[in-house]
């Protein structure tokens with residue numbers, strides 16, 4: 001299962017995520033993270049974690065990614081990977097799954113340490129924009 005994306009596409013996404021990870025600002029946790037995603041118009045967006053001396057204000061890599069998505073024209077996320085400091089795929093934290101749900105929905109495909117999974121599998125019964133419309 002490649003989520004409709006060839007292995008070369010996933011490798012390119014991992015490379016983008018690793019490049020973002022190398023620019024992380026994580027002096028407090030020592031745990032740099034990079035994230036990259038494909039957009040439905042072919043763009044790639046990425047982000048890195050940015051921590052703060054006021055620890056609770058730290059921004060996850062996915063925060064930067066969705067900010068770049070919106071700032072560069074919006075669109076829907078289709079494929080996503082985040083990596084740790086070794087460049088290996090990492091699971092997005094719970095809050096970030098919710099951030100991704102807003103812009104990718106249940107069909108977003110994520111590369112994880114357990115293989116390719118949809119966001120519906122990573123965040124079952126998600127709360128989302130549809131609930132507000134009811």
Ligand SMILES: O=c1ccn([C@H]2C[C@H](O)[C@@H](CO)O2)c(=O)[nH]1
Pocket residue numbers: 026029031032033048049050051058059060061062082091092093096
């Ligand atoms: O999905 C995640 C999980 C963690 N982190 C960051 C937050 C913090 O800076 C560091 C350690 O938790 O990793 C992310 O950027 N994304």
